[in-house]
Amino acid sequence: MKTLPLSILIAAHNCGDSLADTLESILASLGAAADQAEIIVVNDASTDATQTVIDSYAERLPQLRSSRTEYRNVGKVRNHAVQLARGDYILMVDGDDTLLPGALEHRLETLRQTSPDILLSKIIEVRQTPSTVEWQPTEPETLTTHSAVERFLIHRDYQAHFIGQFFSRELLQQHAFPDFICYEDTWLFPQLLIKSKKTLFTSAGFYLYRKHAQSLSSAIDEHKIACLIAATQHMDEVLPERYEHLITCHWLDIANRYHNELRGTTQGNQVKARIARVGIGKFLLNGKIRLSYKRKMLAVRKRGL
Secondary structure, eight states: OOOEEEEEEESSSSOOTTTTHHHHHHHHHHHGGGGGGGEEEEEESOOSSHHHHHHHHHHHHTEEEEEEEOOOOHHHHHHHHHHHEEEEEEEEEEOEEHHHHHHHHHHHHHHHHHOOOOOEEEEESSSSHHHTOOOOOOEEEEEOOHHHHHHHTTTTTOOOOOOOOOOEEEHHHHHHHOOOOHHHHHHHHHHHHHHOOOEEEEEEEEEEEOOOSSSTTTGOHHHHHHHHHHHHHHHHHSSSSSGGGHHHHHHHHHHHHHHHHHHSSSSHHHHHHHHHHHHHHHHOOOTTTTTTHHHHHHHHHHOOO
16 A cells, blocks of 8 residues: 555544634645645544534545544544554644644655654643734754653643654554543653654644533543543653653642642542652752742642542
8 A cells, every 4th residue: 555755634523613614724834745634534433513514625635544433532534544654754733723834745745855753843822813823944953862752741842742742653553642631632642652653843833722611621521630640650760860850840830729639539648659769858948849849849849629
């Protein structure tokens, strides 16, 4: 089966009102390189017009393929889409986001010239899609494994988003997403940074991420917190010990945001024990730790869960 430079994967769930705009932005972003990419749309348990939009575009776009699932689980949907992919690289796109015109055509050339395992860039968060945002390409820098992991852990330049980032298909097919309803990217992202032999980063953002009024934290429940704790625990498992203090900052975020939900629970005891294992003196003296997290550490130690 013929391979292509790029597979664009869309996990679509009830995005009938926005999917057409997303697909049009992908085509505009590919420009003259449209024949170098395939678009795979996985419709997971949609109950709106999502499939109608998919069928309409499949009739006129030979590079679009689709699949229907009933997983209701984003980790399973992403793994399914990855297995369908034929591209050398994989780009994941949400069904209500936008890509800047001409950006993917440029990114494909960068991938061809540099052959990284991972190409990262900043994501542009928007409440509405602004017409004033323009694509301004810059040359990528090569990151050491240490730099890539450290920037991720301190949320410098990029976070655990698979949307808007390029990963080699081989790398993703070797390391699957967990069967999580959320935070599946937080679980897998640090592992791929460790496994990558060549990681690039550019500050030139091309992916407009639609920031919703509703978020995971606004409708948090025990299951979602369990996924977040499992993802953070996985950081401890796959990253070297030298990153323990930076990972602790992620544990502090959990304790700080969800202390009411965690108080007196088994999950809460797990979070408390993980934070308590870190020597407070060394943590406070660590120059990599922001002052805000040092304050959180003191507050959590004093308050407990």
